[in-house]
Amino acid sequence: MDRFRDKIIPVLTILMGIVIAWYIGAYALNAPFQRDLDRRAGETPTTYEFVVKTMTQPKPTLPAPHQVASNFFENTFLRKVSSARSLVYHAGVTLASTLSGFALGTLLGILIAVGIVHVTTLDRSLMPWIITSQTIPILALAPMIIVVLAAVGITGLIPKALISTYLSFFPVAVGMVKGLRSPETMHLDLMHTYNASKAETFWKLRLPASVPFLFASMKVAVAASLVGAIIGELPTGAVAGIGAKLLSGSYYSQTIDMFSALVAGAVVAALLVTLVGVAGKLVERAMGARPA
Amino acid sequence: MIDQMNALASQIKPATAVSVPVVEAKGLGLTFETNDGPVHALSNVNLTINKGDFVSFIGPSGCGKTTFLRTIADLEQPTAGTLSVNSMTPRQAREARAYGYVFQAAALLPWRTIERNVALPLEVMGFSRTDVAERIHRTLELVNLTGFEKKYPWQLSGGMQQRASIARALAFDADLLLMDEPFGALDEIVRDHLNSQLLELWARTSKTICFVTHSIPEAVYLSTKIVVMSPRPGRVTDVIESTLPKERPLDIRETPEFLAIAARVRDGLRAGHSYED
Missing domain, CATH: 1.20.5 (Single alpha-helices involved in coiled-coils or other helix-helix interfaces)
Structure with missing residues (x-):
């Protein structure tokens, strides 16, 4: 109640x-x-x-809300999933590149953060480049990535996933640098008195301490991944995916279709962020966090 | 004649056993360079701590008592004089895992249960699985925490958390225990209780303990030797050998002998101008 x-x-x-x-x-x-x-x-x-x-x-x-709602309902629940008009099909295509890009981005972000925290040279040199990378408008960069990769014969899922990676590694890298540096001096001193190696300090102290930071930044990263995947679908010749649906809708002034594609994107984003949140809660519970 | 020599030998034996130096500081100094100029945290400290001693360091904030402890632990580097721990440099002693360190706060890792926290140093030092289990059991028993193995730190009171951190420092059988105001954040009732438990533990394990404190009664109650320190520059102003017996019930604190030692500590602190600010 x-x-x-x-x-x-x-x-x-x-x-x-x-x-x-x-x-x-x-x-x-x-x-x-x-x-x-x-x-x-x-x-x-x-x-x-x-x-x-x-x-x-x-x-x-x-379009009025009820028009979008009925279009969305029709194209989600009343069509075969294999149909090219099914929003489930298009969302599935976008989801595939979102998830592969997100996985790759998270991994890359963690690796960069580990490098920055442990190697002084990387600490001093890498951050400005990482920040610069995010100031370039992805809308300008995405077609170049698609075209360049297509020229070397890579098409389909991988170019879209790479655009997602490009957007999602950033929050993870920044969050994990903070997370890996979050242990208190007292805990670091403690490991020092045990004569623990850098690797032991990493696995037993820095990494577990960074877990809450990891999930917080993964929430941001997964939403960014979805945006990246949709943008990646715009210049691919409008084959499939939520982005392609948006593009073809705009070609033919199918505003209702565009809006229901947007709703589909929002639903997918909400689901992904919620899933990451739930996974974070479960992991923290397993790590003995005090129930809120 | 032979009887006499035997008698002599038996007198010498415990004497030598007592006077094995564990920590020896000669002319020890430590100066921090800060933006406001040099800070003399320690200046010309000469001190010998023998095996089995319970030594308290007492003095106001900034007198260098914590710094001295951290120097023994190789967490700070002296800038003058020499310091040996078990006849080694502090660094060698740390690498030989010669001491257990108990911090002001319990500093338990929140994502580990109490037993996993006690296991932390053992994992780092590469003890075998069965050995780890046996040591967890033994040290938790020593600090009266049997039955709390599977609890997380937040499920324990502050006093119990600090006891768990003492268990962690004892787990790998270092002969030297360095304690930096371990009971400072606890209320007086809990502190009394832990003080008597600590004495009991010291009697059972015959470890050498260096104990930093703010509290005169705590220092007198626990120690065989009290080191009185003063700030600016951080230095030793008095070293008091306690005449109290090893067996110390809590009400020993009302005896004239106890009060006399406490008065001497207070005089030492006053002589170091510690009361001026």
Whole structure:
């Protein structure tokens, strides 16, 4: 009951506000075109009829929430998963490159952090480059990666996954540098009194201490991976994936399709972030954390 | 004649056994270079700690008592004089794992259970699996924590956590125990209890203990030797050999003998101008 009052009601209130604002926006943006249509057809609808018409256009400037919802429902649950119109199929394609890019990015981020924490030269030289790498707009870089890799014969999943890697290694590297440096001086002194080697200090102290930092940055990284995968799908000739769906929607002014692809992307992102969060909770529980 | 020599020998024997030096400092100095100029943490410290001694270091903040302990542990490097631990340099002694160190806070690793925490030094030092299990059992028994093996640190009280950290320092059988205000953060009731437990443990294991404290009663109650220190520069102002018996119930603290030693410690602190600020 407390959960209902403290969590669900506030979320639903905000959601309702967004939906109302969305309907008002849909009316305002679709009205001029509808007025134009009615004038040409010589129709004079009542206010109620006019409002309904702005919400039921086949290619609206801004589709109304119920149009997006029914399109999303239809393309998610009523189509065969193998169909090219199924959002599940497209989400699956995007998910595959998101997850491979995320795995690679996390691994790369951890390796970079280990290097920075243990090698003074890397500590002094690597960070500026890592930060610079993230200031380059991925939208400019993605087509170059796709084209260059296609020129050497690499197409399909790998180029998209690499764009995800490029976006997701960064939060992990930054978070893990902080995490691996998080043990207190007292704990480091303790390992020193045992005459522990650097490797022993790493495995028994630094790495376990960094776990909460790892999961916090993996949450950011997995969302960035999804963005990378979608962007990677834009220049691939619109074959498959949420990005391709967005692109073809914009070619043919299928605004409803574009919006339901966006919703699909949001659902996938929410699922991924939640999954990483749950995995983090489970690991921390297994490591004896005090239950909150 | 022979009887006389035997009598003499039996007198000498315990005497030599007692006076094996474990820690020897000669003209020891340590100066930290800071932005505000040099800080003399230790200056010309001469001290010998013998095997089996319980030595307390007492003095106000900044008198170098913790620094001295850290120097013995090879956590700080002296800038003058010599220091030997078990007739080795502090570094060699550390590499030979000659001492166990107990910090101000328990410093247990929160993701390890109590038994895994005690096992930490044993894992690093490469003890065998069966040996580790046996040592965990023995040392936890020594600090009265049997039954708490599977608990995580947050499930234990502050006093129990500090006892677990003492068990961890004892687990690998170092003869020297360095303790840096181990009970400073605990309330007086818990502290009394741990003090008498520590004496009991010391009697059972015959280890050499160096113990840093702020508390005069604690120093007098525990020690065979009390080193009074003063700040700016950090130095030893008095070394008091305790005349109290080895057997010490808590109410020994009301005896005139105890109060006399406490008064001398207080005088030593005052002589070092420790009360001025």
